[in-house]
Amino acid sequence: MVNSLKRVFSAKSFLFICTTLSVLLLFIFTLIQLSTQRVDFKKIIEVEGHQRGESRTLLSLVLTSKEYLDVRARAVGDTWGLKAKAIKDRRNSDSQVEVRFITDEDTSEYGLKNVPVEDTEYSTLYKKTFKAFYYVYQHYLNDFEWFMKVDDDTYVKLHRLMKHLNNPQLDHNEPLLFGRTGRDGVSCWGGPGYVMNRKTLSIVGPYIPYCLSNAAFQGPEDVQFAHCLEYAYNQTYSDGNHPRCQGFPDGHGQEFLHVLSNSPQWERVGYADELFKVEEDHRWIWSFGKSVTIHSALHGNMYKVDTLYGSS
Numbered sequence: 195m196v197n198s199l200k201r202v203f204s205a206k207s208f209l210f211i212c213t214t215l216s217v218l219l220l221f222i223f224t225l226i227q228l229s230t231q232r233v234d235f236k237k238i239i240e241v242e243g244h245q246r247g248e249s250r251t252l253l254s255l256v257l258t259s260k261e262y263l264d265v266r267a268r269a270v271g272d273t274w275g276l277k278a279k280a281i282k283d284r285r286n287s288d289s290q291v292e293v294r295f296i297t298d299e300d301t302s303e304y305g306l307k308n309v310p311v312e313d314t315e316y317s318t319l320y321k322k323t324f325k326a327f328y329y330v331y332q333h334y335l336n337d338f339e340w341f342m343k344v345d346d347d348t349y350v351k352l353h354r355l356m357k358h359l360n361n362p363q364l365d366h367n368e369p370l371l372f373g374r375t376g377r378d379g380v381s382c383w384g385g386p387g388y389v390m391n392r393k394t395l396s397i398v399g400p401y402i403p404y405c406l407s408n409a410a411f412q413g414p415e416d417v418q419f420a421h422c423l424e425y426a427y428n429q430t431y432s433d434g435n436h437p438r439c440q441g442f443p444d445g446h447g448q449e450f451l452h453v454l455s456n457s458p459q460w461e462r463v464g465y466a467d468e469l470f471k472v473e474e475d476h477r478w479i480w481s482f483g484k485s486v487t488i489h490s491a492l493h494g495n496m497y498k499v500d501t502l503y504g505s506s
């Protein structure tokens with residue numbers, strides 16, 4: 195009788211111990227799982243943050259002046275400027291793609307911020323871009339990986355542009371300058387825009403005040419910017435390999451389209467694949483569909499292009 199009671203009791207306690215142990219084990223297992231999940235989650239954030247900081251962020255400066263704000267800046271803010279914010283919001287990041295006007299006016303009315311630089315005479319327009327890049331060099335060098343300059347009548351297909359800029363084969367330790375290469379083989383055309391990486395801005399930045407005050411660097415903005423960069427590079431390195439404007443390595447050479455605002459080619463805007471010639475170029479290689487930027491989009495063409503190609 196006592197023996198059987200003992201057996202029942204020990205069987206019960208054995209069951210109790212087993213249950214307690216398995217509950218404990220389950221608890222520990224869940225804890226381990228949770229903690230590893232947390233580590234993985236942290237890793238994902240770090241990787242995304244790294245991508246953002248290293249190669250996914252772009253600050254695009256739009257050269258404009260007070261008299262054009264109401265028409266041209268508004269058109270930028272209504273079209274690709276608005277899409278820049280959509281990219282930003284979707285990625286839930288503070289600085290995915292940022293578009294800013296170069297002007298000392300408050301441009302929040304157009305949904306975009308400004309870089310405070312005073313208007314200059316047309317003949318010294320290059321100074322505005324120089325000063326804007328200097329401001330950006332001083333304030334935002336580490337916040338963006340790419341820095342672009344376009345005009346207020348330039349349309350930018352941001353999704354396409356980001357695809358080229360996110361090319362993993364690009365070497366960010368090298369100074370890079372992308373755009374449509376000019377006749378000198380060094381500078382980029384200013385109108386359809388040019389984009390440089392952080393390394394390039396970090397080289398030219400400290401020398402911008404010198405270039406601004408030196409008569410040797412007066413002239414068209416696009417040519418003189420490249421000239422200043424060449425000078426700055428020569429002062430920094432002695433290998434003579436100063437950066438030159440180049441097309442995207444993964445591109446086809448027709449990314450930066452320049453077609454005059456009153457050109458009859460604008461009649462083809464709805465035909466994405468139709469090839470045409472452009473001014474100062476006799477090859478039939480340009481098309482609205484293949485381009486990444488389009489200059490000069492005026493008289494409502496900014497809206498037309500946005501409707502046709504804004505999401506392609």
Ligand SMILES: *[C@@H]1O[C@H](CO)[C@@H](O)[C@H](O)[C@H]1NC(C)=O
Nearest residue numbers: 421424425428433434435436
């Ligand atoms: C930079 O250096 C190269 C090679 O030495 C030279 O040909 C070029 O004239 C220099 N440019 C400037 C702006 O100093």
